[in-house]
Amino acid sequence: MHGEGVFSGDLGNVIRWATGAGIAIALFAGILLIRVAFHRRGWKILPAAKWILLVALFVLPSITMLLGNVVGFHNTKQSCTQCHTMDPWVADMKNPDSITLAAKHFQRRWINEDQCYTCHTGYGLAGNIQAKIGGLSHVTHYYFTGVPEELKIKRPFPPETCLHCHGDTQRYQKIDQHVDAEMKPKILSGELSCFECHAAPHPRKKKQP
């Protein structure tokens, strides 16, 4: 059952609890740190202060930082559409007349939620970490170092992302080219992109006059 409570199975609830716990632990650590920082000078290097510092400076802030990462990285999954840089891609995705793969996947809910994140993330833990570091780099570019004039995907879109859902379907296996002895290895290795034959995932860039 999805409801209030950390054990409801709803990830949103877990994130809310993590946020609450993070704030409470940060407040407690902050109070301890203020007490130590403004205590008389000699006291700070006594054994009692060291024990307090072990908790206030290491244990509690470490937990807070960990929770901050969990909450922050969870929220980045929904943050793709928040930057105006992505407006053309988002507009296409929501355009009912669009025939791009991203628009079809989004509008027909072939991917139920976090659509950008699902397709632009490798599967497994390494994929998640890589995508989140990439997301952080995008945010840094947006706010601090500037967005490049020409946006392009960092590395070729891996075929495993498409094949993860489509690879084992009967519809996919029925297409001769997908199972052809010559073409199959090329598809699997990424030498032959899915988008060579299928519609573009996003609108093609307009050529500069």
Add this chain to the structure above:
Amino acid sequence: MSDERPPGILPRHGPGFSRSRLSKLVTASCVLALLGLVVTMIHFIWPTPLMFALFMIVGQGSFAVAMVLYLVVIVADLRRRRVL
């Protein structure tokens, strides 16, 4: 004059950092950790992409520096006690 002191009593001017310097380092470490915690709390309350970037760079950065300073204090203290 004997250099021996009762256990737990630090010499005023032994090898490495003086007591007042160690104390200042502890204060600096606490202030940096506090800065990190404040940024983290703001990020918890307003989870925007900008706050996330600040949390990752300023918040965790100042926390890491605070940790390094505290480690320096621990090592210096152990050296004063001739454990290291």
